Amino acid sequence: MKKLLMATAACVAMPLAAFAQDKPDALKVGVTAFLTGPASVFGVPAKDAAEIMVEDINANGGIQGVPVELTFIDEGAGTETLTTEYRRLVENGADAMLASISSGNCKTIAPLAEDLQVLNIMWDCSTQKIFEEDSYKYVFRSQANATTEMLAAVAYLLKVKPDFKTIAVVNQDYAWGRDSWDIFRTALGALRPDVEVVGEFFPKFGSPDYSTEISRLQALQPDIILSTSWGGDLDTFVQQANQRGLTNVSTFVLPLAESSLERLGSSLPAGHIVGARGDHYWNHPERRDDEDFKAFMAKFEEKTGAKAIYPVFHMSQGLAALQAAYDKAAEAKGGEWPNEDEVIAAFEGLEFQGLGRPVTIREDHQGIEAQMMGTSVQAGDLPFATLENMMIFDGGELTTPVGEESVAWVGTLQPGWADGLTVDSYEN
Amino acid sequence: MNLTLFLLALFDGIAYAALVFIVAVGLTLIFGVMRILNVAHGSLYAMGAYLTASLTTFIISAGLPPIFAFPTMLVSAVLIGALLGGPLEWLLLRRIYHKPEVLQLLVTFAIFMILEDVQRLIWGTQPIFQSAALQLMGTVRVFSVNYTVYQLILLPIVAVALLVGLRYFLRRTVAGKLILATTEDREAAQAIGIDADKVFLLTFIVGAGLAGLGGALASPTTSILPGIGADMIVLSFAVVATAGLGQIEGAALTALLIGLGRSFAVYVWPETQVLVPYVIMVAVLLVRPEGLFGSPSARKI
Numbered sequence: 001m002k003k004l005l006m007a008t009a010a011c012v013a014m015p016l017a018a019f020a021q022d023k024p025d026a027l028k029v030g031v032t033a034f035l036t037g038p039a040s041v042f043g044v045p046a047k048d049a050a051e052i053m054v055e056d057i058n059a060n061g062g063i064q065g066v067p068v069e070l071t072f073i074d075e076g077a078g079t080e081t082l083t084t085e086y087r088r089l090v091e092n093g094a095d096a097m098l099a100s101i102s103s104g105n106c107k108t109i110a111p112l113a114e115d116l117q118v119l120n121i122m123w124d125c126s127t128q129k130i131f132e133e134d135s136y137k138y139v140f141r142s143q144a145n146a147t148t149e150m151l152a153a154v155a156y157l158l159k160v161k162p163d164f165k166t167i168a169v170v171n172q173d174y175a176w177g178r179d180s181w182d183i184f185r186t187a188l189g190a191l192r193p194d195v196e197v198v199g200e201f202f203p204k205f206g207s208p209d210y211s212t213e214i215s216r217l218q219a220l221q222p223d224i225i226l227s228t229s230w231g232g233d234l235d236t237f238v239q240q241a242n243q244r245g246l247t248n249v250s251t252f253v254l255p256l257a258e259s260s261l262e263r264l265g266s267s268l269p270a271g272h273i274v275g276a277r278g279d280h281y282w283n284h285p286e287r288r289d290d291e292d293f294k295a296f297m298a299k300f301e302e303k304t305g306a307k308a309i310y311p312v313f314h315m316s317q318g319l320a321a322l323q324a325a326y327d328k329a330a331e332a333k334g335g336e337w338p339n340e341d342e343v344i345a346a347f348e349g350l351e352f353q354g355l356g357r358p359v360t361i362r363e364d365h366q367g368i369e370a371q372m373m374g375t376s377v378q379a380g381d382l383p384f385a386t387l388e389n390m391m392i393f394d395g396g397e398l399t400t401p402v403g404e405e406s407v408a409w410v411g412t413l414q415p416g417w418a419d420g421l422t423v424d425s426y427e428n
Numbered sequence: 429m430n431l432t433l434f435l436l437a438l439f440d441g442i443a444y445a446a447l448v449f450i451v452a453v454g455l456t457l458i459f460g461v462m463r464i465l466n467v468a469h470g471s472l473y474a475m476g477a478y479l480t481a482s483l484t485t486f487i488i489s490a491g492l493p494p495i496f497a498f499p500t501m502l503v504s505a506v507l508i509g510a511l512l513g514g515p516l517e518w519l520l521l522r523r524i525y526h527k528p529e530v531l532q533l534l535v536t537f538a539i540f541m542i543l544e545d546v547q548r549l550i551w552g553t554q555p556i557f558q559s560a561a562l563q564l565m566g567t568v569r570v571f572s573v574n575y576t577v578y579q580l581i582l583l584p585i586v587a588v589a590l591l592v593g594l595r596y597f598l599r600r601t602v603a604g605k606l607i608l609a610t611t612e613d614r615e616a617a618q619a620i621g622i623d624a625d626k627v628f629l630l631t632f633i634v635g636a637g638l639a640g641l642g643g644a645l646a647s648p649t650t651s652i653l654p655g656i657g658a659d660m661i662v663l664s665f666a667v668v669a670t671a672g673l674g675q676i677e678g679a680a681l682t683a684l685l686i687g688l689g690r691s692f693a694v695y696v697w698p699e700t701q702v703l704v705p706y707v708i709m710v711a712v713l714l715v716r717p718e719g720l721f722g723s724p725s726a727r728k729i
Contacts, residue, residue, distance in 0.1 A: 037655060209649065215440050235555045
């Protein structure tokens with residue numbers, strides 16, 4: 001009799017069990033980031049941020065009641081290992097992937113994600129070419145791209161220092177250094193054809209010494225020195241330039257320097273232009289008084305001993321995009337757990353907010369993200385430069401229209417373009 | 429290029445060459461004596477840089493005079509040589525001297541990888557910068573261009589002193605003569621009572637110390653971060669191969685050639701600056717496969 005009762009109970013429970021399986025025990029998310037190598041200056045803070053954020057998401061009931069489970073893959077292990085690990089993770093049941101930091105890796109991952117039919121959110125790579133050269137079903141970008149970032153730097157430069165006549169560039173000799181200069185130079189050529197490019201230097205990636213370039217730049221004395229370098233390369237260049245007085249002669253435009261401010265200490269003096277790869281700044285003028293923003297910043301600083309830098313914000317956007325898509329898809333389904341196609345459909349036109357301003361996903365899967373630029377000042381209580389004269393640009397106006405190619409499009413910009421942009425300004 | 433720019437390029441080239449020579453000379457010394465291409469030399473260089481930066485930061489934070497940053501460099505070099513170089517040779521390398529060269533390369537590469545991870549464990553992944561020594565010496569103005577006294581004057585002086593000192597050590601001191609004798613013919617040296625094991629140990633300690641000294645001297649001028657060892661070992665190999673393996677004077681001349689070549693490339697044709705060291709290496713090896721100062725039969729240090 002007891003056996004019969006148990007069998008009956010089991011039969012009754014079966015449909016319930018089948019229904020319950022629709023909502024998984026965990027939402028498995030793979031994250032690729034540089035955890036070793038020079039780019040770990042971005043990957044490690046992003047990993048720390050992801051752990052804090054997912055802990056908070058899960059403490060608040062997870063995504064639609066499902067806890068998030070993170071697995072990290074080290075991009076520093078090389079592209080071959082990355083793709084092997086990526087494939088293994090997806091085949092082992094990952095529901096979504098956040099990949100990646102390197103633009104080169106994004107170019108590899110995007111078609112792989114398409115082959116594996118897995119949702120992939122490009123959370124940090126910047127190459128504008130991904131959605132200009134191909135279209136994808138499963139791949140989305142939760143941030144801006146290189147074109148948006150470079151145009152913000154051009155626009156800010158034209159607004160705050162319109163009288164410059166000469167410019168030189170010192171970029172890392174790899175795809176980002178070359179591509180970013182291509183966009184910047186083309187835009188400048190269209191908007192200020194009178195400006196002369198007096199020097200183009202592309203020292204090798206990871207160069208420990210910029211002495212010769214600095215001597216040459218001191219002899220050239222350009223009004224503006226652009227460098228889209230990052231990490232240790234940017235730190236070394238600015239430190240050596242400051243030691244030799246070059247920062248007193250030329251104005252530096254450093255679109256990625258927000259991530260180096262704390263490390264540079266007093267080596268970046270006042271008056272140089274700093275970009276934040278989005279509106280990403282630990283002292284964000286619109287968000288710094290929000291309780292959730294302050295709480296996160298405190299947690300991050302407690303965990304890492306450092307201020308949050310832009311990859312932290314990009315990670316917040318990647319995770320916010322994932323959560324917003326599941327929420328939107330579940331809402332459209334009357335609160336039921338959505339399937340993969342329904343989540344993917346939710347991405348188009350999706351609006352979500354990480355630590356900065358809200359971001360939207362365009363029909364070509366490109367994120368439209370606001371851009372903040374500022375000027376360095378060494379006037380605060382902190383032992384490193386902070387930003388003043390901050391401007392936040394509308395990302396949509398700086399992003400190449402759907403269907404167009406970036407370098408060609410920026411070449412069509414007309415002088416006076418920067419004056420017509422939507423911008424919010426903050427003194428400090 | 430006018431005379432002013434020519435002289436500026438010359439100064440930049442000499443300053444760069446000095447640092448490259450200081451690192452490469454340790455590598456060539458080890459190869460000259462022990463016939464081992466020590467890939468871990470790059471890690472020893474990085475460890476020297478990290479250690480110097482940490483010790484200098486400690487000195488500054490402890491309120492001690494910044495001038496102590498200079499003896500700190502020597503202390504770091506000695507510590508790297510004695511505490512890392514000594515045990516590495518004694519515990520590991522002496523077991524593989526008679527093994528195939530490819531195994532020696534793999535073992536030293538493994539040491540390199542392990543030490544890279546040790547650096548990450550101790551110092552993390554964020555770039556470190558400690559330039560107290562460089563700031564202390566200030567700048568000097570040459571043709572309207574500011575140079576740091578540290579790079580323009582101190583580094584070349586140290587490089588020349590090192591070259592002269594090594595020559596004196598090898599040719600005028602007993603320890604140096606023992607090293608030379610062992611280099612020429614290990615079996616004959618042992619036959620007349622020279623303890624080759626001790627000579628190898630001493631050589632490796634000195635070579636590792638020179639790598640550490642290179643890192644220590646480089647530390648005030650650059651950001652110290654994971655990967656700096658790999659960058660320097662590639663350049664050092666280029667110097668050592670171009671000079672002729674084991675050639676100290678050749679290393680000095682090659683470092684100067686590479687430094688000047690790179691510097692003039694930046695002034696004249698910046699696109700080629702990355703290629704220049706390797707173009708020089710290929711050009712030399714095509715004409716003289718044994719290197720500028722090398723000999724196809726017997727090598728001397």
